[in-house]
Amino acid sequence: MNIEANLWIRRFHPSKEDAVRLVCFPHAGGSASYYFPVSQALSPVAEVLAVQYPGRQDRFAEPCVDDVHELARQIFENLRPWTDRPLGLFGHSMGATVGYEVARLLEEHGTTPVHLFVSSGRAPSRRRDERVHRMSDDELIAEMRRLGGTDSSVLGDEDLLRMVLGAVRNDYKAVETYLHRPGPRLECPITALVGDDDPTTTVEDAEPWRSHTNSAFDLKIFSGGHFYLNSHKTEILRIISEYLAAAEGR
Template identity: 40%
Template structure:
């Protein structure tokens, strides 16, 4: 595992503070190809005591010059190393789509360390890692990747029509799809409550799929459906943030029902 004091890890999370010191930090992991900008305006929709830590992996935003990470093991190991200095306060993990798998792998590694454990893991828009069919991912070709992305994002591919932007954005997207295509999870049941969230019109993850996360926790599970498709965190952001505000411990959330 990378050294948490390594200066190269300092840029992995962008801090969006609320009240300091915060009652809780919400650590957010984005969907494939995205960076911390996916959570840029989340702070204003959460309780004042919640600070947002948004992951920004190499190869995107102001880290474009850095080579993207191409394996889940490296991505999770380096994320944990960068996160360790922030674990002085209670925290929860949120991941959307690919980010939910990263959040799970981070939680799995943290469970093996003598550190504060997350209060909650929120998995959004993706079937639990051990239930994903490996052959469901496209190959390395840009056209294959964009066709796969188009299935869930529709009109949101406008940026890739511009050659200059496409050249900037594709390396991170290729790397993230490689992470997903080569990811072979070693399932471990977490002693952390899990909440599964999904858009009711998501073509990739339905109610049955989001419920598979219940198999990965011994500390309680619930699921929540939202209006919208795979990108409901963008189109129905206020609904999601309202739910998180109620569910997070600092929002007075009640314990999740125990897994049976």
């Protein structure tokens, strides 16, 4: 497999040969390009691999995957060629759940991530009965505006907005129908990050992530809502860098 031609995994800034890799999983409706600035900022210490889900941007013509377990399985299979170096995982919102399931698959097949970062994502045990994916287009757009995080140029362009709604609806369905399957706890450390005013993931929703690892757990609380990270980029990048450096023994 030509890993550089893999549509699932994007490497924007190749790093030095021994650098730890950080695999980044987008939020609902999000794409790999969301992590381009992260890749650029972390390139001195880590090589960022951004996951591109099907059904968006250059994969727009491909059918979306509306099941988290199946999406994680396909990502895991495409991630295998990149496991020759230590891997950290970072997922925001839906990406937190997908990243967790990929971590489980990695460990099941003999690769323990050096760290799992879960941002604005409820712990797998904190399920709610939500049906955003069944909303009308107008209601779904209102929900996107409420949470923030969607580029204003997209929200202001009716044609573009209608184009991305399919992926957004699909991803909400994947998250809202997700059921945690029993299995061993992870052996990698977990750091949960959450905004103190997040309407979908409260601090109480994030804290139970500690029950999903046999290793260290840390909870970081920031001011802000669901996309708190857009206002705390420097601090979050510092936290990630410090944990990855510690994992490498630097």
